[in-house]
Amino acid sequence: MTKLLVLSDSHGGRAAIERVLMKESKNVDALIFLGDGLRDLEAALAGYPKLRTYSVAGNCDFGALEPTDGLAAFDQVVIFYTHGHMYGVKYDLDTIADAAAARGAEVALFGHTHIPHAEQRGNVFLFNPGSCGRCYTGADTYGILTTDEGKVVAHEHKEVPQK
DSSP: OEEEEEEOOOTTOHHHHHHHHHHHGGGOSEEEEOSSOHHHHHHHGGGOTTSEEEEOOOTTOTTOOSOSEEEEEETTEEEEEEOSGGGTTTTOSHHHHHHHHHTTOSEEEOOSSOSOEEEEETTEEEEEOOOSSSOSSSSOEEEEEEEETTEEEEEEEEEOOOO
16 A cells, blocks of 8 residues: 655745645655645755655746656556646646556646546546645645555545644
8 A cells, every 4th residue: 555645836835845744744655746846845855855756847847857747656556647737637637637548547646727636537537636835726735645456545635734
């Protein structure tokens, strides 16, 4: 069983990432960051050198050298992760679901919309953790995704701790 911390869209809210890491880092096996705040993430991770971390660049990560999408496998579950702006996630989710399926992934993680989302679409589970910092659409949120024996067994959205 693998528990993943999923963060996206901190937009300069490094303190929000730090509060989430303080709360969740001992309870998760890896962190996946979905862009728009790579420098926040880099600074916040200074105190967590052993936390396995995967990250991609978002549309606001100017000059970043990180790729815009990636693949990783946990417990025989292939996960496609991206910020989402290259797949038009603000307009529909068919493109990202198709992109994940074309790569052999059972899960697509994305950000960009700032709105928490979870749904099964065909053979792909779509999951957006929302925005973890300076969200303008509602509360600051993040996600926890648990995989085991080839499937997602649990998912949840949580509010970023205020203190």
